[in-house]
Amino acid sequence: MKLIINKKEYNVPDSYGEKRLTDYIRDELDLTGAKNACQMNACGACAVLLNNEVIKICHVLVKDAEGKEILTIEGMENPDGTLHQLQQAFVDAGAIQCGFCTPGMVLTAHAFLMKNPKPTREQIRKALQGNLCRCTGYQQIIDAVEMASEYYRKN
């Protein structure tokens, strides 16, 4: 079985097919950006993109991701190693506190801005409602997404 993660192909032994995707990428591939926080599809800490759709992978099996393009936070930086504009916006807006929700937030916002690069703050809130953050009250996260939207409009 093959998984395509951050544009890289991984050969996955079939015996891992029934494993949860979070466990597989964290434990076997050391891609630890996706977090375990509820493991029941209720918080978004494990969110990654599968073919540009946000999916909470704590309830996805490895075999169900076969052949899909997976983007994790580790693949988010620009090819030259600089922060992606959205990531930079999170830094600049003070949207990061403990950082545990951040990977899921960034990826969810990324998928959203690709579809809607001119969102209202209300729309941003809706897009992020599946991602829990206990630290920030969301205000500066929404600022960050708003700030970054300009980049998505231009690109």
Added chain:
Amino acid sequence: MNKISWRNDAYAKVTGKVKFADDIKFPQMLHAIPVYSDFVHAKIKNIDTSAAEKSEGVVRVITVKDVPGVNRWGQIIKDFRIFAEDKIFYNGDVVAIVVAETKALAMQASELVKVDAEVLPSILDPEEAMKPGSLLVHEEHGTNIINQHKVRRGNPKKAFEKCDLILEKEFSTQTIEHAYMEPEVAVCNPRPDGVIEVYAGMQHPFSTRRFTAALLGVPLADIEIVGVPVGGGFGGKDDTIAIVCARTALAAKLTGRPVKMSYTREWSIRESYKRHPYKVYYKMGLTKDGIIKAVETKIIADGGAYCSVTPWVTWRSTVQCCGPYVVENVHCDTYGVYTNNVVTGAMRGFGSPQMNFVIESMIEIASEKLRIPSIEFRKKNMVRQDSITITGQKLDNHKVAMEDVLDVMLKESDYFEKYKKCKTEIKEDEVYGIGLAMSYRGMSLGAEGVDFCAAIINVQADGSILLETGIHENGQGSESAMCLILARELGVKLERIRYRKPSTSNIPDSGTTVASRGTVMGGGATVNAVKELKKIIFEYASSKFECPIDELEIRDDKVFSKNKTAPFEEIIKGMYGERIYPYAFGVFKAPKVTWDEETGQGVAYFSFTYGCQVVELTVNKKTGKVKLLNAYAAHDTGKVANESMTLGQFYGGMAMGTGYALHEEVKSTDGKIKTLNFNSYRIPRATDMPEMKAVLVQNPDPNSPSGAKGIGEPTNELMAPAIANAIYNATGKRFYKLPMKIDVKKELEVLQ
């Protein structure tokens, strides 16, 4: 963006490269999991681990029998059973841990651990538990009352006789969960030299080290708590994670291999301590011209099965039991009580959110009865410069900014204009309300604990600087704040500074990173270390520049005398050449506080911080749904080190307060928690929060070397009363209980 917005860990966090405890692994690492029992209160007859031990992949099953050191520990009363002994005290008690090659194999084996026990009646109502003759949770304690605090001021009985209005109300608040996004995880690595390294996100490494060393029966120096990022704490990463670390360290010691214990959300919510639910009886006496003459109150806090820090939490409730108001006659009795409910302990706010809900509701009830506008009423009674608090403390050593923050809020929110809109339908079925609440808060620990902190500045030969303090990064940006304070105070570029990853083996015990004390205490220690460092540098520079010491200064990364100047690193290099080390150790001890337990009088805190918040909302007449429209907060933050991070503390605190007001409740049936994950325990989402506006009122605090005040908690303690008052102003419905849920069927008349 010209605000100071800098974090030393932002890059690591936004790229997912940061390693939380669960992201750390060691070769040959084993996995441990906790085993609970079905009981709430029971006498254990036997714990049978034999089948589990034989299960596939199991390396060891550990129970209290395997504990080489002390199994009972705690920061105040040593009553926590790290492993259950002969009794189950609550449903989160751990009877054993299973250590296996994988977590899945450990889970499989844990099913096979059998606990044979005799069920005892559970004690779940603290008021019943307080009664003489009640069954005891901890027999050796002799009573279910963990602690009592008092305030005795004036003579309320007499004063009530002369009052024109006496109000008596009862309030209750719920148990809530910290819901840090990262559940408890500990990784312990036994080093060949005999030291066990502990990796875990926590707030109090020094206490964790004490728990761990005690359980293992080893000296403190044999345990090294290595700082790792914390995925949220809010007061909750103290006792429980300390216990998880202690158990994991024991597993590492007994197996000789690295061990990880990674909690699921369900285990975390089941076992970890919570915010205390309160029952408050409040009697207030007033004159008809609007002066609060007397308060009599009885506060009962459910402490759950173990003491944890209940005496400290309830102490703050006692000291602040009249809010920011001057009251001459006060009689307060506060009790922390043992029950078989989940343990309760430290949580952001620390005994104030409950009381502020009570007081700021009472204030509005009273002002309405007296027909005095509530703001005018507040202004008549609130603390001002040189006021005497209910514990007899004169507020004369810092700026009392109560009226400032109130006025700022009134203006910022356009309170009076908007107040006129209350009860009107601004959209179909949506009635409008605005509400306000204010508080003052004693800074740092106060007479609750010993308040001190250390910092080490170690300037390297090339002029780069390593900083370490005893304050722990909880995600709030404290490392960054310390670096910013160091750069500012020393007069050098921020780029020179690296924060050294803290370890309990490097720096003296500096207490816990709670009570909004991080910036105040760590910043204080840093400032004092800078003073020491400057002495050393200036002594060298004065001989080099041939000038008196008092002519010297460091700014813009350079050392100056009246007519000479040299780059910072050149001076440092010269010092190394002469074997003079630019290494400084600084300590900040909080100014003295005093407390008399019998009278409840004394200088409770070395300073106070002042806050006011306003909420605008609508209530839907058909569904009862509350929608927040805007929220405003003004707090006296002292001198701010990192503006963007400070704002983050405002917004995060307000969100947590919103959850407390409207959504959150740990629900139990017969002592067993039912809301074990985020599907049933509902914390605020992005769509639940309104746009928030924060105003920083910066009065540098003369008692804090860096000028900073704590802000993490004040922002959290005002949302519930502000929302309660706004709901009242919208609907006429007054809540005496949290969380506030409008039952439209019952409340229909009020709403229409």
